[in-house]
Every structure is written in structure tokens, then in C-alpha cells.
Amino acid sequence: MSAPALVVAAWLLLIGLYGVVTSRHLVHLIVCLSVAQASTYVLLLAVGFREGAKAPIFGDIPASSPVVDPVVQALTLTDIVVQASVSALLLALAIQARKRFGTVDPNRIGELRG
Amino acid sequence: MDLAALAIAVPLLAAAGLVGLRPLLPRWGAQVLGVAAAAAVAVLCSIVLVRARDETLVYWLGGWRPRGGVAIGIGFEIDQFGAGAAVLAALLAVGAVVFSLRYVGETDDLFEALMLVFLAGMVGFSFSGDLFTLFVFFELTLISAFVLCGYQIERRAPLEGSLNFAVVNSVGGFLFLFGIGLVYGRTGALNLAQIGRVLDGEPADALVAVAFGLIVCALLIKAAIVPFHFWLADAYAVARTPVCILLAGVMSELGLYAVGRIYWSAFSGAFTGAEGELRAILVAAGVVTAVLGALMALAQTHLKRLLAFVTVSYLGLMLAGVGLLTAEGLAGAALFAVGDGFLKAALFVGVGVVQHRFGHVDVGPLHGRGRALTVTAVLFAVSSFAVASLPPFGSFLGKTLLEHGATSAGYGWLVPVFVGVSALCGAALLRAWARVFAGLGEPAEEPRTIESSGEEAGREGDEPPGRRPWTMLLPLAAFIVAGLAAGVWPGLADGTVAAAERFVDHRSYAVSALGGSAGPPRAAIPSGVPHWYDWLYSAISLGGAVLVAWVTLQGRRPARPLRRPLSVLRAAHSGHPGDYVAFVVAGTAILGGLFTLLLT
Numbered sequence: 163m164s165a166p167a168l169v170v171a172a173w174l175l176l177i178g179l180y181g182v183v184t185s186r187h188l189v190h191l192i193v194c195l196s197v198a199q200a201s202t203y204v205l206l207l208a209v210g211f212r213e214g215a216k217a218p219i220f221g222d223i224p225a226s227s228p229v230v231d232p233v234v235q236a237l238t239l240t241d242i243v244v245q246a247s248v249s250a251l252l253l254a255l256a257i258q259a260r261k262r263f264g265t266v267d268p269n270r271i272g273e274l275r276g
Numbered sequence: 277m278d279l280a281a282l283a284i285a286v287p288l289l290a291a292a293g294l295v296g297l298r299p300l301l302p303r304w305g306a307q308v309l310g311v312a313a314a315a316a317v318a319v320l321c322s323i324v325l326v327r328a329r330d331e332t333l334v335y336w337l338g339g340w341r342p343r344g345g346v347a348i349g350i351g352f353e354i355d356q357f358g359a360g361a362a363v364l365a366a367l368l369a370v371g372a373v374v375f376s377l378r379y380v381g382e383t384d385d386l387f388e389a390l391m392l393v394f395l396a397g398m399v400g401f402s403f404s405g406d407l408f409t410l411f412v413f414f415e416l417t418l419i420s421a422f423v424l425c426g427y428q429i430e431r432r433a434p435l436e437g438s439l440n441f442a443v444v445n446s447v448g449g450f451l452f453l454f455g456i457g458l459v460y461g462r463t464g465a466l467n468l469a470q471i472g473r474v475l476d477g478e479p480a481d482a483l484v485a486v487a488f489g490l491i492v493c494a495l496l497i498k499a500a501i502v503p504f505h506f507w508l509a510d511a512y513a514v515a516r517t518p519v520c521i522l523l524a525g526v527m528s529e530l531g532l533y534a535v536g537r538i539y540w541s542a543f544s545g546a547f548t549g550a551e552g553e554l555r556a557i558l559v560a561a562g563v564v565t566a567v568l569g570a571l572m573a574l575a576q577t578h579l580k581r582l583l584a585f586v587t588v589s590y591l592g593l594m595l596a597g598v599g600l601l602t603a604e605g606l607a608g609a610a611l612f613a614v615g616d617g618f619l620k621a622a623l624f625v626g627v628g629v630v631q632h633r634f635g636h637v638d639v640g641p642l643h644g645r646g647r648a649l650t651v652t653a654v655l656f657a658v659s660s661f662a663v664a665s666l667p668p669f670g671s672f673l674g675k676t677l678l679e680h681g682a683t684s685a686g687y688g689w690l691v692p693v694f695v696g697v698s699a700l701c702g703a704a705l706l707r708a709w710a711r712v713f714a715g716l717g718e719p720a721e722e723p724r725t726i727e728s729s730g731e732e733a734g735r736e737g738d739e740p741p742g743r744r745p746w747t748m749l750l751p752l753a754a755f756i757v758a759g760l761a762a763g764v765w766p767g768l769a770d771g772t773v774a775a776a777e778r779f780v781d782h783r784s785y786a787v788s789a790l791g792g793s794a795g796p797p798r799a800a801i802p803s804g805v806p807h808w809y810d811w812l813y814s815a816i817s818l819g820g821a822v823l824v825a826w827v828t829l830q831g832r833r834p835a836r837p838l839r840r841p842l843s844v845l846r847a848a849h850s851g852h853p854g855d856y857v858a859f860v861v862a863g864t865a866i867l868g869g870l871f872t873l874l875l876t
Contacts, residue, residue, distance in 0.1 A: 183858045202453040209461040244415045271436045
């Protein structure tokens, strides 16, 4: 795992969460969540990366050649699927908020307090 | 051990069938299928629980067994704790689906389908033996919970509750996966036992501590530990009662289960020598949660939100038990979770009956109106006392074990905390009971916290007054009986301690997963509870609960020195997802920083 990749991953996570914390628009908030999520993709792929290695598909390369770690790629794919469904759900909620209550500002939906 | 796989496949297939057959299936057919599938899961998990009595069950999906101590396949590792959590989830799901037969007037087949996916996620979560499978079932559970929570999307409060729930817990998912990535980068393993073997050799460095901190924080978000608890009150206050039963009865507790599972199977070797520091951090987080939750519960006038804060408070007690890092503390937390899970489910059903009858659950306007619901009133009072650790309910036995665990771990000062928190939570429940069902005290004048008008949807106008359908009262009574059984089942306390001894045995877990030679099994010491002073503690809790309820019934406002802190505390629960995420980030920074400083 290289240090620059780790720094990029940590940066994406923090900047995404900063966006979520300060967001005044639901769609913006959901995109910021996706940015934070992207940090995990970077981290996972960096963990499995090997200098000069090929994609882990052994159809057309000899079985002894170096390849990057396929496990983390599977994890990343699974994670993308998870994120897609959560984003879809959140966007559906945002559309409902706009349609029914005429606002996409998380401050203005507010009814739950104390 | 194919039954374990079946216990996940059955609800998922039934859910797929419910969705696929929607045009053909009559409404009652879908409901029967939903109840039958949940009941089948309960039976399957019970068989697994019985079989897990003597050994940890290991099942490799697709026959991908580990070779030479290296596991590539996905493994289930099921001991009595995991199987027990699955049985609890399945039993609560049966009760919830039965309860929803009449209650959820406007739901369709998708509701049952989602409940089954939710159940499958929780069962898989309790069975998983590797980090990534834990993560996948974690997300599956949460996504179905988000949707169920916001099921009445046309109303403002469920929409907001679901949104806060989803945003905060998604952030938890990122932290979890980030931690998994770091662990995999260090150890090259996802299987918990294999991670444990790699980490065993040397003391933890900063990377291991940070990874552990991220994973624990993600699970504590799910378990609603302060300062990660904000989403829970919003979500539980707006979800329909059947959903609340599963959410409050078992889902949050599973987060604590996973903290224990991951610590003892993977990290306990690396943190040898730093147990004292870890114990102090976890117990402190648990105590703060317990006290804050109890105070917030006393400040509520919305019945479901009140129950939500009681849940938060008791999750804090359970974390303090798990955080003792001893078998006895863990056994106490587990038994307490089971007893309390059933009883809290009973309370939620009681609130659901009130909502069904009156269309809302605000204590103020309901003042004295609950007199018409005699049976519910009696059962609600019984459950309230039981939650405040009335012997011989499961909550009493579990709390007794917890107190013994705390004393023998050198944390004797926890005992008065446990007693006091039980008293405060019991007082909050009893005061609400006295107002709603007995008409005592002045009507609460606090402004409504949550819109109530739209909840009429939960009411069925054709129901003759004074009659509750048996599908509502049956789960209520059954949950109370189950909570009682968790306290009087012969040998349960000793059996739980023995199971906990196996749960915390780092080496034998690795051996049952990956092979090798185990040392001699650890001998379980009979717990010998309850002693005479345990009855005394319980009496103090109950007396304190009645006293505090009585005193707070008289005056409408809290005592002057408490007002300002309470209003600050309440203002922090702002209902804004950004604020909640800010608390999550701050909490993660503090906990992760403490782990890095103290555990390496």
C-alpha cells in the first residue's frame, strides 16, 4: 500500500464528510456521501496493487505471471453495488421531499427535535 | 451445516417470491407466506442453536475450505451467541409479522418481503465468520431497515427519520470498509480467525489500532452509542411498530455482538497487555450512553421516542458489559439483551395498540384515555416494571450477571450506575404509563415533537371500540412470556456463562475455523446468581423508578439546576443529518485517537 494512495483515500473521506456536514441541499449531500464512499474504492484498489502486475484474468497470460489482488477488486465491486442502492434510495427520498414538502434543504424538513 | 445456509436462503427466496408473485397472490396469501417464512427461520435457527451447544459449527459456502490455514472461501462460524442472536431476531420477526396482519392497513406485499430481507440480513450477520461477509450483511440489514423505516414516505417525519438513519449509517459503512481495507492490507486476510493468527505474534502498531478503531466506531454507530446515537431516536420514533420491534429488539444489539466477535476472534492477540485501557474506554462510552439515554428518556412525551431513548440507555449498559472483556460481563450483556429485547418488543406492541386505537402516541393528549385499554394497560405496566429489572424476568437475571461481571473485573462502581439507570428508565416508562393508562398527574404540556395527524393511517375505523384484534394482543403477551422465560429457564445463566467462555476463547475459535491443535477447553465457573443482594439491587431499582415517576408526575418541569443541561442536551438532537455526521466524525476521531494512543 503506497503512501500517496492512502493520503488520497483519507482526503476523499474527510472532504466528503465535510460536504455532508455542511450541506444545505439533499442532492449535494448525497453526492458528498458518494465522494466519501469513493475513498474506500481508492484504498481497496491501492491495497491490492502491485507494480508491473497484470489484471487477474488468466485466460491469455501464463499462470505464473504477477497479477494484482483480485479479492480487493471483488470487494470494490460489491461496495459499488451497495453504494448504488443506497444512493438510489436516498435520491428517492430527496425527490419525495421536493414533491411533497417543496424543499430539499435538510434544515427545513426538520420535525424531529429533542 | 447446511441448515445455516438455509436459514438465510429461505427468507430471501420467500421475499423474492412475494415480490415476483405480487400480481397473483391474494393479500392474505402474502401474509401467510410472510409468517410462515419467518417461523421457518425461527425453527431452523433454533436447530442450529441446539447443535452449536457442544462445538462451534463451521460451514464453508460452496465447499471452499481453507487449505494450510489460509481461507479464501466464505465461512460461517456459528457458536451459541451467534445462533442465539439469530433465534432472537427470528422470533421477534414472527411476532412483528403477526402484529402487522391487522395493523398495517395500507401496506402491501412489499412490506413482508422487506421484513424477510431484513431478517435474512440479521441472521447472516450473526453467522458470518469473515469481515467482508459481516460488512455485506451489515449493509443488507441496514438498507432494508432504511426502507422499512421510511415506509410511509408520504409523511414528513418518517421521511426525515429514514433520511437521518440512512445518512449516518452509510457513513458507518464507509468507516467499516475503510477499516477492513486497512486490515486486509496488513494481514492479507478477511477471515476473522486468519486475521487473528497473523496479528497474534506481535503487539499492535498504529495501523492495526486505527483499523480496529474504525471498525469498532462503525459498529457502535449501528449500536447507537453516544455520540453516534442521534439517528436512533429519529428512526425508531417514526417507524411503524412491527419495524420498531425488530429495530429496537435486536438490530442495534447485533452491533455490540459484532464488536465482541471481531475483538475476540481477530484482535485480542494483538492487544494483549492493553486490555485495561480498552476496557476503560469501552466501559466509559457505555456509561455515558446509559446515563444520557436515561435522562433523554425522562424528557420525552412521545411514547415511541421515549422507548427509543430507553433503548439507547440500555445499549450503553450492554456495551459496558461487553467492554468488561470478561466472559461473565459478556454473558450478562447477552442475557440482558435477550430479556430486554423481548420486553422492549412488548412495550412497542403496547404503544402500537395505543396508536391503533387513538391514532397517535403523544402522552399529553392521551392523558387518561388509555383506561379503556384494560388488558394493554396491565401488560404495559408489567413490561415497564420488568424493564426496570423486576425479578424473575430475563432483564433481572441478565443485569445480575452484568453486575457480578463488573464487580469481579474490578469495576464495582458500575453496580450503582446500573441500578440508577434502570430506575431512571423505569421511571420514564412508569410515568408515561401513569399518565396515559391511569390519568395520574397533570397532563403534559410539552409541545408535540412529531406530527401526529397523519398517523391516522394506522387506525382501522371499522373496529368496534374497546376491542383489540387478537393479532395485536397475542404478540404482546407472547413477548412478555418470552422475556419471563429468559429469566427462569433452568440453567440458562450458567449455560450463557459457559457459552461466553467459549466465545472469548481466541485460540479455540481459530482452531475450529482453520484447524490446528487447541489447548484444553476453559472451564466455566457456575455463576451462582442471583445472590440475596441482587434482589436488594432490584428492589432499589424498582423503588427508585416508582419514586422518580411519582415526583416527576407532580411537577411539570424538571428541577431548576437540571433545566439548562437538559435543554442543551435536547437541542443537540437537532434532526439535521449534517449535525449528526459531525458528531460521528468527532466521536470517531476521539475514539480512534484514544485507541491509537493507548493500545499500541
